[in-house]
Amino acid sequence: MKTKRVINYMTIIVCCFFAACSQDPSTTVNHIGEVSGVVNFDSDLPDIQDFEVRAYSYVSGQWHNSKPVNTRKVSSDGSFSMKIPKGDYIFTLFHTRQNGPEFYYQFQNQFPCKTYELQLQDHVSRAVYANKYFYCEPEALSVPENGTLPDINFDIQNTSVIMGHISHSNGEPFTLVTINAYACKEQQDGSLFDTLGRYETSLSAKTRPDTKGNYTICCLPEGDYIVKAEADQSEYIALYYKNVYFRDQSTVLTLSAGNYRGINFTISKGSTIAGKIQSEDSPNEPVSNIMVSAISTSTNYVTGNTVPSDANGNYTIYGLPNMHYILYANADNTKYLSCYYNSKYSSGTADAFEIANTTTLIKNFDLQKKGQLVASIVEKQTGTYIKNYQIDVKLYRSSDLSYVMTVKSKNGMIMADLEEGTYKAEVITDGTPYASIFYSNENSLEKADDIPIYNGKINDTVKIKLQRGGSIRGRVIGQDCDNLSQDEYLHKFTVIAYPKSNPLRTYHAVTNIYGEYEINGLPEGDDYIVRVQADNSSYISEYFKQSYFQDDATLIEVEYDEVFSNVHFDLECGRQIYGNITDDNDNEPIPDVKITATNLDSNTIYSATTDKNGSYLITGIPSGYEYSISSAYEYALHADASDTSYVSESSINTIQFQQTQNEIEINFSLKKSPRIYGILTCPSRHQFDYSLENITPGIYDLILYDEQHEEISRFDDFELEPNHEMEKNFDL
Numbered sequence: 001m002k003t004k005r006v007i008n009y010m011t012i013i014v015c016c017f018f019a020a021c022s023q024d025p026s027t028t029v030n031h032i033g034e035v036s037g038v039v040n041f042d043s044d045l046p047d048i049q050d051f052e053v054r055a056y057s058y059v060s061g062q063w064h065n066s067k068p069v070n071t072r073k074v075s076s077d078g079s080f081s082m083k084i085p086k087g088d089y090i091f092t093l094f095h096t097r098q099n100g101p102e103f104y105y106q107f108q109n110q111f112p113c114k115t116y117e118l119q120l121q122d123h124v125s126r127a128v129y130a131n132k133y134f135y136c137e138p139e140a141l142s143v144p145e146n147g148t149l150p151d152i153n154f155d156i157q158n159t160s161v162i163m164g165h166i167s168h169s170n171g172e173p174f175t176l177v178t179i180n181a182y183a184c185k186e187q188q189d190g191s192l193f194d195t196l197g198r199y200e201t202s203l204s205a206k207t208r209p210d211t212k213g214n215y216t217i218c219c220l221p222e223g224d225y226i227v228k229a230e231a232d233q234s235e236y237i238a239l240y241y242k243n244v245y246f247r248d249q250s251t252v253l254t255l256s257a258g259n260y261r262g263i264n265f266t267i268s269k270g271s272t273i274a275g276k277i278q279s280e281d282s283p284n285e286p287v288s289n290i291m292v293s294a295i296s297t298s299t300n301y302v303t304g305n306t307v308p309s310d311a312n313g314n315y316t317i318y319g320l321p322n323m324h325y326i327l328y329a330n331a332d333n334t335k336y337l338s339c340y341y342n343s344k345y346s347s348g349t350a351d352a353f354e355i356a357n358t359t360t361l362i363k364n365f366d367l368q369k370k371g372q373l374v375a376s377i378v379e380k381q382t383g384t385y386i387k388n389y390q391i392d393v394k395l396y397r398s399s400d401l402s403y404v405m406t407v408k409s410k411n412g413m414i415m416a417d418l419e420e421g422t423y424k425a426e427v428i429t430d431g432t433p434y435a436s437i438f439y440s441n442e443n444s445l446e447k448a449d450d451i452p453i454y455n456g457k458i459n460d461t462v463k464i465k466l467q468r469g470g471s472i473r474g475r476v477i478g479q480d481c482d483n484l485s486q487d488e489y490l491h492k493f494t495v496i497a498y499p500k501s502n503p504l505r506t507y508h509a510v511t512n513i514y515g516e517y518e519i520n521g522l523p524e525g526d527d528y529i530v531r532v533q534a535d536n537s538s539y540i541s542e543y544f545k546q547s548y549f550q551d552d553a554t555l556i557e558v559e560y561d562e563v564f565s566n567v568h569f570d571l572e573c574g575r576q577i578y579g580n581i582t583d584d585n586d587n588e589p590i591p592d593v594k595i596t597a598t599n600l601d602s603n604t605i606y607s608a609t610t611d612k613n614g615s616y617l618i619t620g621i622p623s624g625y626e627y628s629i630s631s632a633y634e635y636a637l638h639a640d641a642s643d644t645s646y647v648s649e650s651s652i653n654t655i656q657f658q659q660t661q662n663e664i665e666i667n668f669s670l671k672k673s674p675r676i677y678g679i680l681t682c683p684s685r686h687q688f689d690y691s692l693e694n695i696t697p698g699i700y701d702l703i704l705y706d707e708q709h710e711e712i713s714r715f716d717d718f719e720l721e722p723n724h725e726m727e728k729n730f731d732l
Contacts, residue, residue, distance in 0.1 A: 033143040036081040037152035039074050039093060042159075046218060049073055050097040053080045053152070058088040058140035088140040093154045095219055098205035103154055103221075104138045114683075115707050116732070120676065120692055123699040123717055130692045136682035136732065156219055160255035162263055163216045166209045166229060169268035173213025176232040177267060180206045181217050181225045184252065225253045229265040234305075234318040237270040245321050246301045270304075270319040272360040277309040277329060279336070280343075280366040281456060286313025287367055291330040296323055297352050306330075322357070326350040329365045335417045336367040337455060343368065370417040371453035373462065377412050377427075380465035385412030389432040393464070398422040398450045422450040427464055435469030435523040435560065436505070443502065443523065469521035470558035472497050472530060474567035476515045481538040481573035491537050495519065495569075500527040500555065518563075526557040532569045539571035540622045546570070548622055549602065574620035576663040577606075577655065581614045581639060583646075584669040585723065589614025593670070594640040597621060600654065601633055623657035632656050639668045645693055646670040647722050671722035676702065678728040697721050704730050 035055065041048050054068040069089070072082040091105040120130040143149050162181055166174045182204035209215040227241040227250075240250035241263050253261060273294055279285040292315045293306040303325070309315045327341040328350075340350035341363050355361065375393070377386050391409040395416060396402060404423065407414045425439040425448065438448035439462070453459055476493050495517045498506040509517040522528070530544040531553070543553035544567055556564055577597055581590045593610045597618050608616040624633040637651040649668055657664065677691040703714040715728055 032083050032085055033145065033147045033149060034081060035084055035089075035091070035143060035149045035152055036079070037150065037154070039078040039080070040153065040155040040157055041078055042157050045156075046216065047097075048078055049076055051093055051095055051156075053082065053154075054092045054094050054102075055082065055084050056090045056092070058090050084143050086143055086145040088142050090138055090140055091152050093156065095205060098207050098217060098219075100205040101220060103156060105141070105152060105154065107138055116680070116712065117705045117709075118680070118690065118692075118730070119703050119705065120695070121701045121703060123701050129695065129700065132690050132692065134680050134682070134688050134690075137686060139686060158257040159218070160220045160222060160257065160259040160261070161216060161218045162220065162225075162227060162253070162255075162261050163214070164263040164265065166213045166215060166265050166267060169266055173209065173211070174231070174267050175209050175211060175213060177209055177229050177265075178206055178232070179208070179215050179217065179265075180204060180228045180230070181220060181253075182228075183223055184226045220255055222256045222259070223254075225255060226250055227253055227263055229267060231267055231319075235269050235272070236267050237319050237321050239265050239267065245303060246296075246299060248301065249299070270321055271355040271357065272316060272318050273320060273325075273327065273355075273363055274314070274316040274360055275363040275365065277313040277315065277365045277367060280368045283366065286311070287331075287334070287336060288313060290315075290334070290336070290365070290367070292317065292365075293328045293330070294320055294325045295328055295347075297326055298323065300347075320355055322355050324352050324354050326352050327363055329367065331367060335369055335372075337370055337419060339365070339367065341365065369456050370419055371455050372458045373414070373416045373418055373423070373451065373453060374458055374460040375414050375425075375462035375464055377409050377414065377464045377466065380467045386432075386434065386466060387412045389429070389434070391432065391434075391466075392428040394426040394428065396424045396426070396445060398424050401445055418453045420453055420455040422452050424448040425451060425462075425464070427466070429466065429469075429521055433468050433520055434466040435521055437464075437466065437523060439464055441465070443499070443525070467524075468561040469523060470560055471518055471520045471522065471563040472528065472556060472558065472567050473518040473563055473565045474516075474530075474569065476511050476517065476532055476569045476571065478537075478539050478571040479573050491539075493517075493537070493571075494533040495530065496533060497522065497528050497530045497556075499523075499525045500529050500550075501525075503529075522558045524558060524560050526555065528556040528558050529553045530556060530567055532571065534571055534574075534620055536619070538573055538576075538619045540574040540620050540626065542569055542571055544569065548626070572622075572626050573662075575623045575657050575661070576617060576619050577621060577635070577637065577666060578615070578617045578663060579665050579667040581610045581616065581641075581668045581670060584671045587669075590641070590644060590646055590670060592643055593646070593668075594643070596638050596640065597635045597655070598638070599633055599635055601631070621657075623659075623661075625657070625659045630659075632659075637666055639670065641670055641673075642694065645673050645675075647673050647697065673697075674720035674722065674724045674726070676720070676726050676728055678730065680704075680730045681732060683732050695720055697724075702728055 051074045052071045055070045057069050070082050070084050072080045074080050093103040095101060114136045116134045118132045119128050121128055141149060166177050168174045205217045207215050207217050230238040240247055241253055242251045244250055277287045277290045279287055288309050288311050290309045291306050293302045294304060294317050296303050304317050304319050307315050307317055329339055331338045339345050342351045344350045377391055378384060379386060392406050393414050394406050395404045397404060407416045424445055426445060427437050427439060429436045438445050440449045442448045451462055493511045494508055496506055496508045497519050507519050507522055509519045511517045529550060532542050534541040543550060545554045547553050558564055581593045582588060583590060591610050591612045591614060594607060595616045595618060596605050596607045598605050606618050606621050608618045610616045624631045634654040634656050636654055639649050641648045647670060649670055651666055655664055673693060674695045674697055675691060675693050680688045680690060697720055699719050701714060701716050704712040706712055713730055
């Protein structure tokens with residue numbers, strides 16, 4: 001039960017992050033009401049007047065504004081009263097001296113917001129088909145105009161207390177310390193959850209010791225906590241309960257109602273590591289903004305803070321406990337190599353050293369510069385720099401062809417800082433008259449030349465020589481199809497060219513109003529395929545010469561700086577499939593249904609989407625009779641209604657055009673998808689209407705889970721059929 005409640009803490013974050021920016025309400029004397037109540041507290045509470053009642057303006061769907069509209073301190077007898085404008089509010093009780101915890105009205109010793117998940121699961125596979133989330137908030141109370149809202153009472157009896165003593169290593173009281181207690185939860189792997197961020201004041205408390213070093217944190221709701229003691233001065237070591245240095249090693253403190261726990265801390269000064277970061281090539285050249293970390297060799301955790309080197313290259317890490325360390329300088333996004341102390345480049349080979357006293361250890365870093373690639377981009381024939389165009393060079397590791405970076409050319413040059421190794425380069429010239437290549441003059445990345453890079457050295461021997469690419473030029477015309485619209489007479493077609501040996505590297509152009517096109521910048525090759533993409537037109541997409549399949553296409557040989565002309569296309573009119581999609585019940589049209597016709601011979605898919613009238617038209621479909629050797633095609637038609645509230649459906653029979661048949665009408669009458677709807681009622685009596693729609697017919701289970709994914713309620717083994725609606729309500 002305790003674990004369940006602790007995990008509920010995290011739900012506050014889910015809810016609180018919806019908090020809106022605060023807005024000051026009107027402070028006019030008109031429409032002012034009065035709120036009053038009593039705080040019931042334990043008699044041994046140090047001072048009830050350290051609490052204040054807060055009124056937050058309620059924002060529907062966002063919980064509450066982050067800034068209170070009004071606050072009022074609690075009197076010594078536990079009573080309070082405040083004036084407040086008419087409106088809806090969330091009320092809390094907040095401990096100001098400890099900066100928490102915060103209790104929400106009607107949620108004392110509980111959590112103000114709980115998350116529930118409703119899952120629709122397939123009964124057999126247990127796969128989650130749909131889900132909904134609900135956030136049960138505290139109930140917003142309405143302050144009436146010029147009226148009163150009495151009995152806003154809080155009960156903070158039987159809360160928990162942490163107390164203890166803070167001392168120096170010599171036993172003297174230590175007062176310059178802050179003790180934090182904040183809620184946490186354990187993950188399945190046993191490591192602790194991160195702190196709760198900007199809203200942790202609702203879930204945590206902090207205090208300072210008195211002159212004798214004694215401290216008390218009171219009024220904590222039951223649950224699991226991390227406790228941390230941190231001195232004001234960074235020279236001292238921060239400690240977690242039980243006197244450990246790392247949060248992930250701290251002992252979780254479990255508090256129950258009315259529980260008193262004593263935790264003492266002995267704070268001692270730690271050691272300091274300082275040094276200077278400088279360039280190995282130029283020892284007097286400081287390197288700034290290098291992030292330096294001290295890493296415990298026994299735990300692999302970073303100790304203390306990761307600090308940046310300053311403008312003079314200096315860094316200092318304070319408050320380090322006595323143990324063995326390795327030191328790491330992170331130089332990412334600079335021209336230097338990240339490394340461990342003493343120029344080691346892996347944690348396994350890093351030099352470990354021991355801190356055994358409070359003296360300052362000096363550890364300087366001499367950072368080695370990465371290798372640098374400086375490459376020129378020139379015309380192959382003339383050797384002149386190509387400055388008029390920006391060209392991209394993609395770099396890959398030779399070992400596994402993994403992508404590293406893309407560098408843009410500038411004035412015919414590229415520069416890149418790289419770690420030692422060998423690389424391959426792909427030169428992308430799209431939008432220029434030059435042909436793309438893999439360095440040097442290869443047609444695949446695997447065959448490209450290796451470019452060696454050595455740390456601290458410049459490789460300026462790479463010269464990328466580009467040639468003006470070949471061109472494919474032609475014209476696209478079409479037959480005079482029946483019912484051809486004026487727009488289709490002026491249709492701009494996309495013409496695509498690619499080497500058959502490398503079909504992923506495509507080049508394209510768009511026809512002008514005269515049907516003319518020209519594809520430029522093509523690398524040399526003898527296996528180019530050219531295709532007209534005639535989608536969304538009355539024409540059939542076609543390969544050169546008059547082929548409808550890639551394997552039957554006529555291959556074209558492209559030479560550098562040469563034009564292959566007369567690659568013309570005379571497109572044939574395709575057939576059409578059209579129809580209407582209507583509701584099975586009332587014959588109303590259904591828009592936004594995708595209709596696909598799949599060629600069962602080539603697996604090519606042609607498609608269209610129904611308009612507001614439920615009509616669709618698929619054009620440019622080959623029948624098979626266009627070929628010199630006729631072969632009538634069969635098509636499977638499918639109405640995909642997944643983006644609507646209807647059930648998808650396929651045609652019973654395949655479709656085949658007769659030789660003289662130009663169009664076929666196929667209509668669909670679709671049934672409504674099943675729907676589950678209902679009301680979820682929160683403990684605060686807030687209600688949520690929900691609806692799970694567009695469900696595929698089948699057998700399902702409907703299950704409600706809490707934050708711990710523990711089952712709250714379920715409906716089992718029910719069947720959902722088309723046109724079926726089912727009501728399922730949940731009362732928490």
